[in-house]
Amino acid sequence: MTDDAMTGPSASDSRLPLPGTPGGNASGVQARLQRERDEAAEQLTALAQAMEALRTVREASPDDDEHDPEGPTLSSEWSQLRGLEIAAVARLADADAAFERLEQGRYGVCLSCGRPIAPGRLEVRPAAALCVECAARAS
Numbered sequence: 858m859t860d861d862a863m864t865g866p867s868a869s870d871s872r873l874p875l876p877g878t879p880g881g882n883a884s885g886v887q888a889r890l891q892r893e894r895d896e897a898a899e900q901l902t903a904l905a906q907a908m909e910a911l912r913t914v915r916e917a918s919p920d921d922d923e924h925d926p927e928g929p930t931l932s933s934e935w936s937q938l939r940g941l942e943i944a945a946v947a948r949l950a951d952a953d954a955a956f957e958r959l960e961q962g963r964y965g966v967c968l969s970c971g972r973p974i975a976p977g978r979l980e981v982r983p984a985a986a987l988c989v990e991c992a993a994r995a996s
């Protein structure tokens with residue numbers, strides 16, 4: 858699952874011819890999305906390193922969970938990292954999906970109700986696929 862994410866970042870840097878977005882500042886949107894995607898990719902890389910480090914610590918520590926106070930700590934740290942990793946993968950996928958919508962001229966339109974997503978929301982969450990109302994309903 859991490860393999861996909863790891864091969865992504867450098868390959869897609871220059872893949873986008875700039876589409877015209879109706880009524881929008883396409884290059885600003887694209888820059889924001891690119892940044893969002895880069896951040897998610899960086900986050901994934903950092904997480905992979907943290908998980909690798911944690912795995913090393915785990916393997917180095919004696920297999921003695923009952924008397925090892927680090928045991929539970931390590932596994933809760935691990936599940937925390939896993940949770941963050943899943944979120945980062947989703948963030949990356951959201952950014953990719955938003956790029957696709959941008960290419961197709963459907964960026965900034967709610968996938969659920971078809972109404973425009975508020976510009977303020979897109980500034981905060983450039984990869985947002987749902988308007989505020991639909992996102993609230995979905996969560």
Ligand SMILES: [Zn+2]
Pocket residue numbers: 967968969970971972987988989990991992
């Ligand atoms: Zn909606």
